[in-house]
Amino acid sequence: MSIKVLLDESEIPRQWYNLAADLPTPMQPPIGPDGSPITPDKLAPVFPMNLIEQEVCQDRWVDIPEEILEILYRWRPSPLRRAVFLERALGTPARIYYKDESVSPAGSHKPNTAVAQAWYNKQFGIEHLTTETGAGQWGSALSFACALVGLSCKVFMVRISFDQKPYRRLMMETWGGTCIASPSRETQAGRSILEQDPDTPGSLGIAISEAIEAAVSDPNGKTRYSLGSVLNHVMLHQTIIGLETKKQLEKIGEKKVDVVIGCAGGGSNYAGLAFPFMADKIAGADIEIIPTEPSSCPTLTRGPFAYDYGDTVGMTPLLPMHTLGHTFVPPPIHAGGLRYHGIAPLVSQSVIEGLATPRAMHQLECYQAAVLFARTEGVIPAPETSHAIACAIQEAEKAKQEGKERTILFNFSGHGLMDLVGYEKYFEGKLDDYPLPEELMNKSLEALKDLPKPKAAKSGRW
Amino acid sequence: MSIKVLLDESEIPRQWYNLAADLPTPMQPPIGPDGSPITPDKLAPVFPMNLIEQEVCQDRWVDIPEEILEILYRWRPSPLRRAVFLERALGTPARIYYKDESVSPAGSHKPNTAVAQAWYNKQFGIEHLTTETGAGQWGSALSFACALVGLSCKVFMVRISFDQKPYRRLMMETWGGTCIASPSRETQAGRSILEQDPDTPGSLGIAISEAIEAAVSDPNGKTRYSLGSVLNHVMLHQTIIGLETKKQLEKIGEKKVDVVIGCAGGGSNYAGLAFPFMADKIAGADIEIIPTEPSSCPTLTRGPFAYDYGDTVGMTPLLPMHTLGHTFVPPPIHAGGLRYHGIAPLVSQSVIEGLATPRAMHQLECYQAAVLFARTEGVIPAPETSHAIACAIQEAEKAKQEGKERTILFNFSGHGLMDLVGYEKYFEGKLDDYPLPEELMNKSLEALKDLPKPKAAKSGRW
Numbered sequence: 043m044s045i046k047v048l049l050d051e052s053e054i055p056r057q058w059y060n061l062a063a064d065l066p067t068p069m070q071p072p073i074g075p076d077g078s079p080i081t082p083d084k085l086a087p088v089f090p091m092n093l094i095e096q097e098v099c100q101d102r103w104v105d106i107p108e109e110i111l112e113i114l115y116r117w118r119p120s121p122l123r124r125a126v127f128l129e130r131a132l133g134t135p136a137r138i139y140y141k142d143e144s145v146s147p148a149g150s151h152k153p154n155t156a157v158a159q160a161w162y163n164k165q166f167g168i169e170h171l172t173t174e175t176g177a178g179q180w181g182s183a184l185s186f187a188c189a190l191v192g193l194s195c196k197v198f199m200v201r202i203s204f205d206q207k208p209y210r211r212l213m214m215e216t217w218g219g220t221c222i223a224s225p226s227r228e229t230q231a232g233r234s235i236l237e238q239d240p241d242t243p244g245s246l247g248i249a250i251s252e253a254i255e256a257a258v259s260d261p262n263g264k265t266r267y268s269l270g271s272v273l274n275h276v277m278l279h280q281t282i283i284g285l286e287t288k289k290q291l292e293k294i295g296e297k298k299v300d301v302v303i304g305c306a307g308g309g310s311n312y313a314g315l316a317f318p319f320m321a322d323k324i325a326g327a328d329i330e331i332i333p334t335e336p337s338s339c340p341t342l343t344r345g346p347f348a349y350d351y352g353d354t355v356g357m358t359p360l361l362p363m364h365t366l367g368h369t370f371v372p373p374p375i376h377a378g379g380l381r382y383h384g385i386a387p388l389v390s391q392s393v394i395e396g397l398a399t400p401r402a403m404h405q406l407e408c409y410q411a412a413v414l415f416a417r418t419e420g421v422i423p424a425p426e427t428s429h430a431i432a433c434a435i436q437e438a439e440k441a442k443q444e445g446k447e448r449t450i451l452f453n454f455s456g457h458g459l460m461d462l463v464g465y466e467k468y469f470e471g472k473l474d475d476y477p478l479p480e481e482l483m484n485k486s487l488e489a490l491k492d493l494p495k496p497k498a499a500k501s502g503r504w
Numbered sequence: 505m506s507i508k509v510l511l512d513e514s515e516i517p518r519q520w521y522n523l524a525a526d527l528p529t530p531m532q533p534p535i536g537p538d539g540s541p542i543t544p545d546k547l548a549p550v551f552p553m554n555l556i557e558q559e560v561c562q563d564r565w566v567d568i569p570e571e572i573l574e575i576l577y578r579w580r581p582s583p584l585r586r587a588v589f590l591e592r593a594l595g596t597p598a599r600i601y602y603k604d605e606s607v608s609p610a611g612s613h614k615p616n617t618a619v620a621q622a623w624y625n626k627q628f629g630i631e632h633l634t635t636e637t638g639a640g641q642w643g644s645a646l647s648f649a650c651a652l653v654g655l656s657c658k659v660f661m662v663r664i665s666f667d668q669k670p671y672r673r674l675m676m677e678t679w680g681g682t683c684i685a686s687p688s689r690e691t692q693a694g695r696s697i698l699e700q701d702p703d704t705p706g707s708l709g710i711a712i713s714e715a716i717e718a719a720v721s722d723p724n725g726k727t728r729y730s731l732g733s734v735l736n737h738v739m740l741h742q743t744i745i746g747l748e749t750k751k752q753l754e755k756i757g758e759k760k761v762d763v764v765i766g767c768a769g770g771g772s773n774y775a776g777l778a779f780p781f782m783a784d785k786i787a788g789a790d791i792e793i794i795p796t797e798p799s800s801c802p803t804l805t806r807g808p809f810a811y812d813y814g815d816t817v818g819m820t821p822l823l824p825m826h827t828l829g830h831t832f833v834p835p836p837i838h839a840g841g842l843r844y845h846g847i848a849p850l851v852s853q854s855v856i857e858g859l860a861t862p863r864a865m866h867q868l869e870c871y872q873a874a875v876l877f878a879r880t881e882g883v884i885p886a887p888e889t890s891h892a893i894a895c896a897i898q899e900a901e902k903a904k905q906e907g908k909e910r911t912i913l914f915n916f917s918g919h920g921l922m923d924l925v926g927y928e929k930y931f932e933g934k935l936d937d938y939p940l941p942e943e944l945m946n947k948s949l950e951a952l953k954d955l956p957k958p959k960a961a962k963s964g965r966w
């Protein structure tokens with residue numbers, strides 16, 4: 043029995059899958075502060091037009107340019123692995139598979155879209171990209187992609203992470219990116235915040251403001267902004283994960299997957315694996331699809347579906363999504379990539395359609411699962427990824443109780459080599475489940491009702 | 505053109521290659537303090553007999569047990585990559601290939617022997633392994649292997665690294681290993697040193713003493729010691745690297761390799777790649793084989809071939825090898841894995857036979873090469889690995905000057921994600937070439953003449 047399934051470069055999927063084409067109900071458009079739908083031209087100073095076209099695209103399949111594939115070949119197709127050693131440890135009759143996205147040079151799934159976005163920007167004549175980063179995963183992935191494509195990259199990194207996580211900053215710099223503590227003196231937004239509070243730890247919202255300002259204020263128009271999750275084109279680029287997985291399962295004669303699992307913060311690694319399987323589900327296949335999230339930031343399981351800002355300060359358009367309110371500050375769980383108040387509209391819409399069943403996971407159960415995984419399968423998971431592993435273990439235990447031979451698939455979105463401090467605290471008994479601050483959440487949910495509402499019902503997203 | 509060459513699990517080599525069988529002159533035996541050859545039974549308290557048998561084995565091929573392969577399949581066969589993007593940046597007519605050993609869960613080639621050693625110990629009825637580690641690469645690889653095989657693992661980590669490199673310690677702990685700052689209170693050796701100097705930063709020599717003492721003093725006889733380089737059986741286990749590479753080159757029709765390069769500290773990753781090609785060279789093939797080392801620790805390029813201790817305090821048998829003298833303390837270059845006064849006897853012997861041409865590299869040139877590599881090929885190299893990359897670039901530049909289409913192969917022994925501090929210092933201009941402390945070296949070389957000499961010339965190693 044083979045414990046990993048590889049594909050040749052010649053077997054890589056040559057098109058991305060666009061779930062928007064298959065969703066039973068059309069997506070609702072993002073809206074501006076006046077409630078009107080955002081038109082593509084309004085986004086032109088921020089994103090290149092070729093990516094805006096992908097953002098609004100309704101085609102089921104989108105060709106992947108050959109030049110992008112040539113870069114992805116460095117680590118793609120990524121391995122699909124069978125977790126035989128974990129299965130044995132659990133004594134489960136289930137077969138557990140995981141798609142290993144940790145093999146990219148940046149250590150996660152993020153480069154799948156970083157490379158595509160950098161390439162489309164380069165094609166459009168752009169020379170510089172800006173972005174923000176919290177813990178540093180996305181900033182390092184974009185720096186990596188820009189190095190390979192030939193763009194300069196400026197990353198505004200939240201000050202407290204900049205100070206506390208020098209390794210992520212060093213990855214960006216090694217790839218030639220410029221990493222700046224945010225708030226910075228480089229932007230109007232940064233300067234005005236520093237004037238009020240010179241010692242601010244910064245926030246993702248401030249960093250987004252700075253990155254967008256730095257992009258749109260380039261007098262030569264050669265700079266654009268790049269976002270690592272949430273948007274439709276990001277989900278699109280990530281579907282290569284699930285498309286490869288389907289080919290790999292087919293290759294080993296695994297005809298039916300019963301459960302598909304991915305951890306969801308902004309939603310991109312989950313969507314990347316799950317959307318191609320969701321297409322089968324829409325066509326009638328019996329598959330349970332589970333986005334997992336922290337119980338202390340339960341966007342999909344407890345947030346309403348509403349229009350809300352994508353960032354914490356309200357700079358972005360309002361997006362139709364499950365949200366805990368853009369002012370919600372989740373507890374400091376170590377899975378920083380899952381500490382997001384909202385989620386990708388495509389992910390939200392598919393939950394509303396009943397195509398996926400979100401599940402919230404407690405931090406301690408996730409670390410316990412991660413350690414079991416490391417000691418059986420050998421790879422140390424990122425704290426975000428542990429939310430998918432813990433759920434896969436729950437499903438494997440269920441299969442054991444029921445005596446059923448189920449096929450469980452999850453996305454191993456990234457390794458944890460840059461996140462070992464969380465493990466240290468776990469071993470020292472210093473972690474708990476960080477219960478959801480209900481009052482704080484209720485307050486931020488309450489604020490939702492004062493936000494702009496769409497002017498008129500629309501069919502079609504844009 | 506394919507930029508990576510994969511093998512199926514079914515194509516993995518099923519035997520290791522033993523260079524000792526093909527060397528024109530038989531290896532000289534290690535000797536004890538009295539000058540007599542060390543016999544296998546003297547090693548029995550330290551190593552299990554099945555590994556001692558491998559250490560003295562003269563067979564050309566040694567079968568790899570199926571159970572070991574099953575573990576190696578997690579990341580093996582590892583990819584052979586063509587560095588097309590580096591080639592383009594250099595404008596060289598050379599084809600540059602690198603074997604990517606960074607894909608193992610521990611991030612380097614070390615698990616190839618860690619898994620084998622853990623498995624053989626387990627087979628022999630051993631329950632606990634001890635070892636020492638400097639920067640932590642080997643300790644984490646052995647912890648990983650013990651987790652998968654089902655042994656407990658105790659790692660004595662040099663105090664100063666223990667304090668300065670918590671991430672490596674956390675990797676060990678996540679895999680279930682016990683990591684102890686050395687000197688510790690757990691051993692007689694540790695206690696006596698702490699009594700003299702409670703604030704000692706520790707040393708690799710002290711850590712070796714502690715690990716061996718902890719192994720041999722187990723009253724139940726269920727503990728052995730494990731070493732990550734230098735010894736014959738370690739070189740043997742690593743030859744899977746070169747054997748896979750030969751299959752991969754054959755697969756893409758690359759008939760002849762002109763240059764084979766590996767960085768050499770104790771020698772294991774270099775030997776792993778190079779020895780199978782050396783077999784061809786012995787049989788008449790025209791291949792240049794280059795072990796690279798730091799110019800500030802020039803064991804092969806400037807050290808004499810002599811009997812010397814393997815450790816700094818003189819606990820081990822004396823080994824016939826190139827050495828700078830076991831009291832030599834190299835400057836604090838960031839490639840900690842290359843800061844070793846001696847080298848594997850098999851590597852030394854093959855240099856004496858004229859089968860390899862060592863080359864010393866300066867630290868700054870290595871970092872420059874590493875950064876170019878990261879920004880073209882996308883993977884951030886370990887500081888040790890950068891010594892192989894810098895040499896490959898030298899060879900590619902030479903091919904360019906000569907207008908020759910050469911085939912250059914090197915071992916990408918590990919990634920640098922846990923070693924980013926060196927990059928930081930390089931970018932800040934705080935690194936230099938750390939010139940060789942000639943006086944210090946001369947003093948330690950001088951001390952060699954007072955060491956025990958072999959009693960009588962022997963043919964055959966043991």
